[in-house]
Amino acid sequence: MKHILHRAAALGLALLLAASAAGCGGKQPTAESSAPAPEATPTPEPTPMPEPTTPPVPLVAWGPDQVVEHLFFHPVIAYPQWAFHDCPSSKSQKEGLDDWMVTVEEFNKILQSVYEKGYILVSMNDVWSEVQDENGQWRMQRNTLMIPEGKKPLIMSYDDTNYYEYMLEEGFTSKLVIGEDGNVWAECTDPYTGETFLTQDLDAITILDKFVAEHPDFSLNGVKACLSLTGYQGILGYRTQNDIDIAADDPRRPAFDANRESERRAVKPIIQRLKETGWYFGSHTWGHINLGSEKVDLEWVKRDTVRWEQEVGSLVGPTTILFYPHGARPDGDDWHKTGPKFQYLQSQGFRIFASVGINSFSYVKQDISAVICDRLHPDGTTLRGGPGGKALGWYSQFYDAREIIDLKVRPDLGVTW
Ligand SMILES: [Zn+2]
Secondary structure, three states: OHHHHHHHHHHHHHHHHHHHHHHHHOOOOOOOOOOOOOOOOOOOOOOOOOOOOOOOOOEEEEOOOOOOEEEEEOOOEOOHHHHHHHOOOOHHHHHHHHHHOOEHHHHHHHHHHHHHOOEEEOOHHHHEEEEEOOOOOEEEEEOOEEEEOOOEEEEEEEEOOOOOHHHHOOOOOOEEEEOOOOOEEEEEEOOOOOOEEEEOOOOHHHHHHHHHHHOHHHEHHHOOOEEEEOOEOEEOOEOOOOOOOOOOOOOOHHHHHHHHHHHHHHHHHHHHHHHHOOOEEEEOOOOOOOOOOOOOOHHHHHHHHHHHHHHHHHHHOOOOEEEOHHHOOOOOOOOOOOOHHHHHHHHOOOOEEEOOOOOOOEEEOOOOOOEEEOOEOOOHHHHOOOHHHOHHHHOOOOOOHHHHOOOOOOOOOOOOO
């Protein structure tokens, strides 16, 4: 209900602005009096007021040896009391949410803090690019960024923005839609009342859209975050995935295909609007596969990669960015090595391989055109302090975890700081 009111209030404000704008332009001519008009004194031209703009901030170079920080998030929990306590999921499932997610309120506080600490969002596609060296070899390079003086560049990425079935039951928003205003909104169902409504206050995507609209200096050229997508339950809340268990001659096939086609049609305008508003896409593999696992052999990686391309890449377009599921690097977790899985993935167009770590480490590989990078992960594990409370320090340049974590709503699992 609260969110419906928010939206109504926003629409009301828009109408009010439209009405007052019309009022400005609608100066009515006053009735002429019949008395002879005195010599009209020319009304003095109003002195134009200088626009109250702040002087442009000079751009300065952020060189290849200066760290570009990288924070990643999972979908944020819209209904924490439901997610952590009231929903029917198992205890371990709830603890998983505690480990890997933040709540809407925590997310808002994190955004505010990183903004106040001077960070500005940049695109991964601008941080690195591929160039040919004097021997004709293609290699990745860290670029020099030009950013407003006093700012520090920050990459943000969001993993698993697929709106998985399980999340819909655990207090998350359920899909992205285009609102009547042409912008991206999130569809959400209140788990307590069953009421479905549109909101921009309960989803990390629309929250960041709003935040950048209110703080344009939080983004370089309007860039937002990279959305890291799997494919096995479709994307962005649309069930665009194929089901290869339904054979071509299966009587269920025509209905499945028709539904899938309509989901694919429905998601296209969302993708387009996201791209227009600074979002970009990366792969999180089709099946959220563990590339570090022995069981996931090269053939599996190939099948998965082809399927991501067919079912996700065909919608969002080509990408050079791969976010390792579980942060697991292929070929034995040695980033110096270039093993067969890595080589295959690189041959399929990936150039930026992102894992998870305790800092925003990155390394341009010398033997193949690729860059390795780690991302920090604001979530329950790090907000609670991590091993020996060390995460408090790792994240102190972004925020003070003690001021972010909502211990009142999270399960009673203690902290290490
Ligand atoms: Zn994931």
